Amino acid sequence: MRFEVVERKPRHFNHFYPAVPVVVGVEAAGRVNFMPVVWNVGLSLDPPLFGVGVSPKRFSYGLLEQADAFGVSFHPFEQADLVQRLGSTSGRDTDKVAAFGLEVVRGQALDVPLLGGFYAAYELEKTDAVVTGDHTLFVGRLRGIWEDERAFAQDTLDPEAVRALLYYGRYRYGHPAANVADLKGD
Numbered sequence: 001m002r003f004e005v006v007e008r009k010p011r012h013f014n015h016f017y018p019a020v021p022v023v024v025g026v027e028a029a030g031r032v033n034f035m036p037v038v039w040n041v042g043l044s045l046d047p048p049l050f051g052v053g054v055s056p057k058r059f060s061y062g063l064l065e066q067a068d069a070f071g072v073s074f075h076p077f078e079q080a081d082l083v084q085r086l087g088s089t090s091g092r093d094t095d096k097v098a099a100f101g102l103e104v105v106r107g108q109a110l111d112v113p114l115l116g117g118f119y120a121a122y123e124l125e126k127t128d129a130v131v132t133g134d135h136t137l138f139v140g141r142l143r144g145i146w147e148d149e150r151a152f153a154q155d156t157l158d159p160e161a162v163r164a165l166l167y168y169g170r171y172r173y174g175h176p177a178a179n180v181a182d183l184k185g186d
C-alpha cells in the first residue's frame with residue numbers, strides 16, 4: 001500500500017474504474033459526432049436526469065454547447081474496438097461517421113444521433129451545463145429510453161445475455177463476470 005499527498009494532479013485518477021463508458025452522440029452545425037465518456041452519472045430519478053463530464057478540449061464540447069439535446073448509448077464488450085477508435089480520434093479532424101462507416105440510429109422522442117449496436121440508450125434534453133474543474137457536466141433530462149428486451153431480466157442487465165463494456169483506463173477494456181448474487185434487502 002502506498003500513500004501520495006495530492007497537491008494538483010494525481011499520478012493517475014482512475015481508482016473508480018472499471019466503469020461503464022457511454023457513447024455520447026450529438027449533432028449541431030450540420031455535424032454528427034460520437035465520443036466515449038466514462039465520466040457519466042445518473043443524477044435524479046424524478047425528474048430523470050443523467051450527466052456526462054466532457055472536457056472543453058473535445059470537439060464534441062462545442063457541439064454539446066450548441067445543441068438542445070444529445071444521445072447516450074451503452075455498448076457491449078464486442079464493440080470495444082469501435083469505442084476505442086471513437087475515443088482516440090477527434091471529430092475536429094475526421095468525420096467519424098463516414099470514416100468508420102458508423103450506423104447512426106435517429107432518436108424517436110428527440111432529434112439526436114445514437115451509435116448503432118447498443119443494448120440500451122437514452123435520448124436527453126439538455127437542461128444544464130455545470131463547470132466542474134477542467135470538465136463540464138452536461139446534464140440531460142431523459143425523454144426516451146431504448147432497451148434491448150433480451151438484455152434485461154427483471155429490470156436489471158442480464159450478464160448471461162450481454163457482456164457490458166467496462167473501461168479500466170489507459171485504453172484497457174473488459175466486461176463483468178457472469179456470476180451475480182441476488183441479495184435480499186430488509
Ligand SMILES: Cc1cc2nc3c(=O)[nH]c(=O)nc-3n(C[C@H](O)[C@H](O)[C@H](O)COP(=O)(O)O)c2cc1C
Nearest residue numbers: 035036037038039054055058059060087089090091
Ligand atoms: C473509453 C474512453 C472514455 C473516455 N471518457 C472521457 C470522458 O469521460 N470525458 C472526456 O472529456 N473525454 C473522455 N474520453 C476522451 C474522448 O472520448 C476523446 O478525446 C475523443 O477523441 C473526443 O472526441 P471528439 O474530439 O470528436 O469530441 C474518453 C476516451 C475513451 C477511449
